[in-house]
Amino acid sequence: MAIDPQNAFLSIQTSLAQLSTLIVSYSFSAIGAIILLVVGYIVAGLAERSIFAGLGHIHHFDQTLRQFFSKIVRYAILVLVVIMVLGQFGVQTASIIAAIGAIGLAIGLALQGTLQNIAAGIMLLALRPFRIGESVEVGPIAGTIEEIGLFATKLRTAEGIYILAPNSTLWNQPVRNFSRNGVRRGDITLSIGSWNDIDRAQKTLLALAAAEKRIRRDPAPIAFVASLGDTTVSLTLRYWTSAADHFSTTIDMTKRAKQAFDSEGISIPLPPPEAPTPEIRKQ
Structure with a gap:
């Protein structure tokens, strides 16, 4: 064509x-x-x-x-x-x-679980129930905050153990922040024999608290009878320190209270001796 x-x-x-x-x-x-x-x-x-x-x-x-x-x-x-x-x-x-x-x-x-962690991370970063360096307890998790991320939070326990906790776990449980308020209350309880002078023991505890610079003067420390036993009296020294000094002050004051009672002749009762085991004679 x-x-x-x-x-x-x-x-x-x-x-x-x-x-x-x-x-x-x-x-x-x-x-x-x-x-x-x-x-x-x-x-x-x-x-x-x-x-x-x-x-x-x-x-x-x-x-x-x-x-x-x-x-x-x-x-x-x-x-x-x-x-x-x-x-x-x-x-x-x-x-x-x-x-x-x-x-x-x-x-x-x-990624439903991951998005829950992101949402929880945003809420944790916005509302700040805890910050880096603070000591907290959230359910079974306890330690010092080292890093707060969008997915998880890093903590270090008192034993030096590393913990990586998902944010959703931390957000869905009550938070106990031991550092946020800046101060913490300390209680030291010792048992003395009921024959001792209770007023003298209380004054001894208060004198220890007055000599310790880490213990705050407001509110003032107090010493009181916590409980009564058949032959013992439990005395408690209650005081306030900064959150950072709480642990060291507690262990130091416990040792000093025992030493002060010993020097003052305030005896702490010993546990009763164990009953002797009866001999089983052979037939």
Whole structure:
């Protein structure tokens, strides 16, 4: 079949015209996409720095949370820019948003426990039930806080053992913070024989407390009868110290109280001797 040169020329001319129109159209789209990417990248960086600096003006706002929220804002802007760029080329953005939502839901279900730890970490960093360096007890976990992260918290026990506790575990239980208030109460209880002078024993304990610089004067230390036995009287010395001095003061005052009672002739009753075991004679 013979090809008509005139028709072939017209077809080529039409194709070139369509290609030219398409190139021009996509050139503008490409230029617009590049401009959107550049502007979006700059805006995302400015927004990140602004959020980070703005949260820094909030008193005691955690550094980790500042970085976390500023990064979230940055990546959210970048995702929005990418969707707008795809829209420049005629891509249906509604389907992309739906796909992103489905992917996010799937990831959320797969990482449910991890997301709980992140949410708990955000609450721990925001509300600050404990800080780095504080001594706490949360359920069966006790130790000194070394690091608070978005996923887990690092602690060091009194025995020097390393503990990595998930944040959700720490958030869902009552927290006993031994360092937060700055002061702690100490009690030393000793038993003396009921034949001793109780007033003299109380004055001895109060004199020990008055001589100890780590014991606070307000509230003043007190000595009182804690309990009565058949042949014993339990005396308690109650005082307040700083949280950092609590343990060392307790062990020092216990030793000094025993030494003071010995020097004052205030006897501490000994446990009764064990009854002798009867001999079993062989028949």
